[in-house]
Amino acid sequence: MMTPNRRRRRHQSATVPAIALALSVTGCVAGTVSSDNPDTQAASVDETAVDVAQTPDTVSDASEPQTEVTTTATEQAASGQADVEFPPYVLEPGKMLDVGGYSLNTYCFGEGAPTVIMESGGGWGAIAWAGIQSQIAETTRVCSYDRAGMMFSDIRPGEATPGQDMADLTAWLKASGEAGPYVMVGWSAGGMIIRDYAWTYPERVAGLVTVDGSTFDFGDGSVTEEDWYVQSIAGLTNCQAAAEAGTLAEDPDLLTTCAGAINPLMMFPDIQAIFGPQALEAERYANMVEGLKLTEAGGAYLQAKQESFGDLPLHVLVAGSHGEDSPFAADSRTIASWSSKSTFEIVPNAGHMIHYDQPEPVLAAILGMVQQVRAETAE
Numbered sequence: 001m002m003t004p005n006r007r008r009r010r011h012q013s014a015t016v017p018a019i020a021l022a023l024s025v026t027g028c029v030a031g032t033v034s035s036d037n038p039d040t041q042a043a044s045v046d047e048t049a050v051d052v053a054q055t056p057d058t059v060s061d062a063s064e065p066q067t068e069v070t071t072t073a074t075e076q077a078a079s080g081q082a083d084v085e086f087p088p089y090v091l092e093p094g095k096m097l098d099v100g101g102y103s104l105n106t107y108c109f110g111e112g113a114p115t116v117i118m119e120s121g122g123g124w125g126a127i128a129w130a131g132i133q134s135q136i137a138e139t140t141r142v143c144s145y146d147r148a149g150m151m152f153s154d155i156r157p158g159e160a161t162p163g164q165d166m167a168d169l170t171a172w173l174k175a176s177g178e179a180g181p182y183v184m185v186g187w188s189a190g191g192m193i194i195r196d197y198a199w200t201y202p203e204r205v206a207g208l209v210t211v212d213g214s215t216f217d218f219g220d221g222s223v224t225e226e227d228w229y230v231q232s233i234a235g236l237t238n239c240q241a242a243a244e245a246g247t248l249a250e251d252p253d254l255l256t257t258c259a260g261a262i263n264p265l266m267m268f269p270d271i272q273a274i275f276g277p278q279a280l281e282a283e284r285y286a287n288m289v290e291g292l293k294l295t296e297a298g299g300a301y302l303q304a305k306q307e308s309f310g311d312l313p314l315h316v317l318v319a320g321s322h323g324e325d326s327p328f329a330a331d332s333r334t335i336a337s338w339s340s341k342s343t344f345e346i347v348p349n350a351g352h353m354i355h356y357d358q359p360e361p362v363l364a365a366i367l368g369m370v371q372q373v374r375a376e377t378a379e
Helices: 073-078 125-129 164-176 189-200 228-245 252-262 269-280 282-292 295-303 327-337 359-378
Strands: 095-098 103-109 116-119 142-145 182-187 205-211 314-319 342-347
Touching: 095 164, 103 125, 103 164, 116 125, 116 189, 125 142, 125 182, 164 189, 182 189, 182 359, 189 205, 189 295, 205 359, 228 252, 228 282, 252 269, 252 282, 314 327, 314 359, 327 342, 342 359
Parallel strands: 116 142, 116 182, 182 205, 205 314, 314 342
Antiparallel strands: 095 103, 103 142
């Protein structure tokens, strides 16, 4: 096990939809999602191949000094300055796959290997990748899904445990029949899930791309009442109580806040029309509270698994809004250092949802990884 970084961290509120900061533009509202048009955001693979000529102790650093982001696409959407168009496929269930008594909604497109597996951030589900999945499908097979309790997927029965999301990912991949090894892409909390999977099943992973991936497994584990998820638990518990009492619908302001915590996209009419009733379900809030209560234990669980990825190709993307010298960027550089074939990149003019604000670097990283894996497989 690698020696963890034990300094105190106040984690980014965007990683899980926090009711204390509901609809925060840094990660809990949608940005401009393109239509399902493969020509809108094409990326040149030849210009973005990951640098593999690294020594075991060297990380390719593609970042440049960055200034603070002023107005990102996600901020424009939140303020009504930008239109949002969702591809039709994400507005209805795809294929429901049973993972042990409950089912997860799945979207798979394209042909070819390696298959790209896309893991979303907290609260979003597969819709997080709606702007780029169809473009990846032009090059290779690509799958996304809604984690348990998100969007069209069932709520997971029983008590959740640290590592449960990774266990669900494992069961979902088996149910899907998709062949590995995979290129795994994880945004926000999804970055931790794919790291967990790669440590547990290294033979099933061909490459990793983290997109502003969360770092709950860094820090000393101390908690204060000011931590975003502690406040979120209190707020969601209030929503749950109002839903159980049947009074939530009588308070429009509270309902709006609670709905935004359950589904960060509820501000958009298309999404509200489909998922609006979920905001009145007490079970939804209880499910999120249980998940948030695992934040500390989940961080400790993953911290205990930290180790080198060896020569597994790894591309770490960090939003420029953090700042080049931020603790988050430092933790992300540490993650990049765990592979001898890694690239670390700070993306300018991007907030937490890099793939909405600046989709081109994300597409370039993913398609570059696919190209690299194909080249290595052919050798």
